[in-house]
């Protein structure tokens with residue numbers, strides 16, 4: 001299923017158990033929001049650098 005990148009936001013769930021960046025495994029500091037259709041959004045955690053890479057790559061592909 002295609003996921004459409006929506007936005008990056010700061011991760012505020014610091015009380016939860018720490019999550020690793022989906023790409024590189026370092027501690028995640030950002031939430032990346034994706035629209036998967038039917039009004040459903042998913043959040044995946046990324047570190048600062050990977051979040052920037054996702055954001056810039058999605059912008060440049062438009």
Ligand SMILES: [Zn+2]
Nearest residue numbers: 021024047050
């Ligand atoms: Zn990362």
